[in-house]
Amino acid sequence: MTSIRPPRATPADGERGAGRAPAAVVAVKRLFGTDNPDAILLLGTTIFLVMFGLVMVLSASSIVSSQGNNGDFFAVFVRQAAFALIGIPVMLSIARLPAIFWRRGARHFVLFGIGLQALVVFTPLGYGYGGNRNWLSIGPLSAQPSEFLKLALIVWLASVLGAKAGEFSRWKDVVFPAIPLSLVAIGMVLLGQDLGTAGVMLAIVLGALFIAGVPLRYLFGMIVVIAAGAVAFAVSSPSRVDRITTWLDGCAPEDYENTCWQVVHGTWALGSGGFFGVGLGNSSAKWSWLPHAENDYIFAIIGEELGLVGAVVVLALFIALGIAFVRLLRQPLDGFRRVAIGGVMIWTITQAFVNIAVVLGMLPVLGVPLPFVSAGGTSLVANLLAVGVVLSLARPAPEPVR
Numbered sequence: 001m002t003s004i005r006p007p008r009a010t011p012a013d014g015e016r017g018a019g020r021a022p023a024a025v026v027a028v029k030r031l032f033g034t035d036n037p038d039a040i041l042l043l044g045t046t047i048f049l050v051m052f053g054l055v056m057v058l059s060a061s062s063i064v065s066s067q068g069n070n071g072d073f074f075a076v077f078v079r080q081a082a083f084a085l086i087g088i089p090v091m092l093s094i095a096r097l098p099a100i101f102w103r104r105g106a107r108h109f110v111l112f113g114i115g116l117q118a119l120v121v122f123t124p125l126g127y128g129y130g131g132n133r134n135w136l137s138i139g140p141l142s143a144q145p146s147e148f149l150k151l152a153l154i155v156w157l158a159s160v161l162g163a164k165a166g167e168f169s170r171w172k173d174v175v176f177p178a179i180p181l182s183l184v185a186i187g188m189v190l191l192g193q194d195l196g197t198a199g200v201m202l203a204i205v206l207g208a209l210f211i212a213g214v215p216l217r218y219l220f221g222m223i224v225v226i227a228a229g230a231v232a233f234a235v236s237s238p239s240r241v242d243r244i245t246t247w248l249d250g251c252a253p254e255d256y257e258n259t260c261w262q263v264v265h266g267t268w269a270l271g272s273g274g275f276f277g278v279g280l281g282n283s284s285a286k287w288s289w290l291p292h293a294e295n296d297y298i299f300a301i302i303g304e305e306l307g308l309v310g311a312v313v314v315l316a317l318f319i320a321l322g323i324a325f326v327r328l329l330r331q332p333l334d335g336f337r338r339v340a341i342g343g344v345m346i347w348t349i350t351q352a353f354v355n356i357a358v359v360l361g362m363l364p365v366l367g368v369p370l371p372f373v374s375a376g377g378t379s380l381v382a383n384l385l386a387v388g389v390v391l392s393l394a395r396p397a398p399e400p401v402r
Helices: 011-018 023-032 037-068 075-094 099-122 145-162 171-175 178-191 195-212 216-234 238-249 261-273 298-329 335-360 377-394
Strands: 126-129 132-138 141-143
Touching: 037 075, 037 298, 037 377, 075 377, 099 126, 099 132, 099 145, 099 178, 099 335, 099 377, 132 145, 141 145, 145 178, 145 195, 145 335, 145 377, 171 178, 178 195, 195 216, 195 335, 216 238, 261 298, 261 335, 298 335, 298 377, 335 377
Parallel strands: none
Antiparallel strands: 126 132, 132 141
């Protein structure tokens, strides 16, 4: 009887098997041209936050959506999902662009962003909501240019600061050319009364200067001047004064239906969630009790429906995002890449902290969304574009041709 033996593995076969990368790594490498584990962590965390955000937007917006869209419970969710379907492929596409593309286009990007913001402030195409004039409407399309202006400002700061990183021995080197154009961009946002976005942009500028190696004595002087300007701007508006007073002194009974309504109902929503929450979709606050439940206060709905466990998971995801950014920054990078990646990190993590701190009562109401999670197509697409830029800059530079 003839026996059939399996073919014997040859050394070549063994070598090929030992050197073969896991299928998941190969797929990611083909997707955006890198097998950097820190970039993969950043990408995976980002996509998970977007998917989680879609679920929470559906839950938080269903009641308000049905009231304003002819009974359609899914209108806000469908819009958010459409922007996610646009933003994720665009993110993966620009992740394959070389760093030279961003470096060469930096000036054009920031000037275009300032131009769009000028249309918001100075033309009838701009319109306001909730006291802030920060939206641009052209035909059936509307957008918030300040979100894209943040990214444009980061790329431009990287181009001008990265070229002389660590060489800031004089005030002149620090101020020019970075500060004047940054102040113009932030000033355009302040003209629209959007203090929250302007605050995030200030954090981006200061963070970019720090990462570029500006001495701390110069940064401290800037912070003192900014703090004085922020106080002056805050007290120039009665509504801002009311919000700050409510935050400092607490809510008086006569303020319940005015400045305290959102703050109080956000706190009640968080408190009623307990440890495990009332269950996904079972929020009481979203029944028109909590304004902007799907946007600025979505973290309160997360705490109510998913409890302390869900809130901690969200915090852990943003910590993972921060770890991915920091690990990318620890790699050998030129000045442009380092400042750009650091700027996106400061934008994302600072805005997440501000949003969550507002819901927890640690900051006055500022009206900034939770990145990747809150409803808002412009914010979501801008955040995804920013991650795409980071993935692009995290790719190894091509070796020079010899």
